[in-house]
Amino acid sequence: MQILIKIYQVFNKAKHHLLIAFFGVSFTCKHRPTCSQYMSRQIEQNGIKGFFRGLRRILTCW
Amino acid sequence: MFDTLTQFFLNLLLSINDFVGNLGLSIIFLTILVRTVLTPLTLPSLKARKKIKELQPELKKLKKKFKGKALEMQQAQAELYKKYNVNPLAGCIPQLVQIVFLVILYRALTGFLTEQVTNNINTNFLWLNVTEPDSKYILPILAGLAQLALSIMIAPGAEVEDKVPNKSKSKKVQKKNEQEEDVAEMAASMQQQMIYILPFFTMIIALQFPAGLALYYVTTTLFSIVQQYFVSGWGGLKTYYLRLKLKFRK
Numbered sequence: 001m002q003i004l005i006k007i008y009q010v011f012n013k014a015k016h017h018l019l020i021a022f023f024g025v026s027f028t029c030k031h032r033p034t035c036s037q038y039m040s041r042q043i044e045q046n047g048i049k050g051f052f053r054g055l056r057r058i059l060t061c062w
Numbered sequence: 063m064f065d066t067l068t069q070f071f072l073n074l075l076l077s078i079n080d081f082v083g084n085l086g087l088s089i090i091f092l093t094i095l096v097r098t099v100l101t102p103l104t105l106p107s108l109k110a111r112k113k114i115k116e117l118q119p120e121l122k123k124l125k126k127k128f129k130g131k132a133l134e135m136q137q138a139q140a141e142l143y144k145k146y147n148v149n150p151l152a153g154c155i156p157q158l159v160q161i162v163f164l165v166i167l168y169r170a171l172t173g174f175l176t177e178q179v180t181n182n183i184n185t186n187f188l189w190l191n192v193t194e195p196d197s198k199y200i201l202p203i204l205a206g207l208a209q210l211a212l213s214i215m216i217a218p219g220a221e222v223e224d225k226v227p228n229k230s231k232s233k234k235v236q237k238k239n240e241q242e243e244d245v246a247e248m249a250a251s252m253q254q255q256m257i258y259i260l261p262f263f264t265m266i267i268a269l270q271f272p273a274g275l276a277l278y279y280v281t282t283t284l285f286s287i288v289q290q291y292f293v294s295g296w297g298g299l300k301t302y303y304l305r306l307k308l309k310f311r312k
Contacts, residue, residue, distance in 0.1 A: 011256075013256040013257075014256045014259070014260045014263075017209070017212070017213050017216070017256065017257070017260055018260070019157070019160050019161075019164075020212065020216060020286055020290075021208075021209055021212055021279070021282065021283045021286050022160075022164060022279075022282050022283075022286075023097075023100060023104060023160055023286075024097065024100070024101075024104045024108065024285065024286040024289045024290070025103075025104040025107045025108055025111075026157070026160070027107070027153055027154075027156040027157045027160070028157075029153065029154050029157075030153050032132065032136060035154050058154050058155070059155070061153040061154040061155055062153040062155050062156070
């Protein structure tokens with residue numbers, strides 16, 4: 001899971017540019033630390049419980 | 063839901079094709095149609111992005127003022143945005159919606175370009191057969207170039223990642239923070255390189271796909287470039303142009 005998040009973060013820019021190419025706009029995460037950073041740290045500290053906390057965070061990210 | 067939407071776009075393509083009578087042109091029309099419908103949604107966000115870019119100096123000042131106080135920084139930032147009437151449309155969920163939409167379009171297009179559907183339709187467009195990969199490599203190269211131009215235009219993005227403040231007393235935590243910074247830095251430099259890597263990948267991927275898909279990609283990217291130009295000018299492209307000009311003068 002952690003590796004997945006790292007991959008996501010590295011390719012974040014590529015995804016950003018790709019979405020702009022397709023839609024003219026790309027939405028970025030509004031939280032700081034970002035949802036992926038938060039998720040990564042939560043999993044590190046609280047395991048599976050942290051994963052659900054991360055999910056809850058993503059659901060608030062409109 | 064997923065299949066219904068795919069089917070909807072497929073039918074849309076077919077009816078455009080009935081009207082236009084050429085597969086390549088239909089794909090271009092579909093692209094322009096989709097993007098025009100989406101414009102009212104994308105334009106406010108584009109404008110907000112531009113405004114945020116203009117507010118960067120102010121934001122930097124705030125960052126200095128609230129160094130290490132993330133919560134207060136966030137509040138001050140929100141106030142600044144409010145003052146200048148910026149509404150940064152943001153979030154991970156809209157992003158997910160975008161990606162789902164992309165997959166639906168992809169499925170509709172690949173479904174459209176199969177033999178059953180295009181059985182009795184003329185699949186030639188200019189030098190292309192839209193159901194097969196471009197044998198003359200023109201379209202993939204165009205796709206790569208368009209992607210590169212767009213990437214450079216939006217290059218100095220408004221989203222600058224904050225570093226983790228390294229203030230912890232315990233050595234262990236400090237070391238961990240340093241590691242985190244290293245990773246963040248590596249990610250940042252890789253992201254910088256993405257500007258050049260992504261167009262390259264685009265080209266290679268466009269080589270494998272049916273030309274119709276590449277055609278869609280080129281059209282939609284060009285649409286984005288035009289949109290971007292009208293909102294915030296040439297952006298990074300201008301800098302690159304000036305740099306090149308200087309180099310040639312030497």
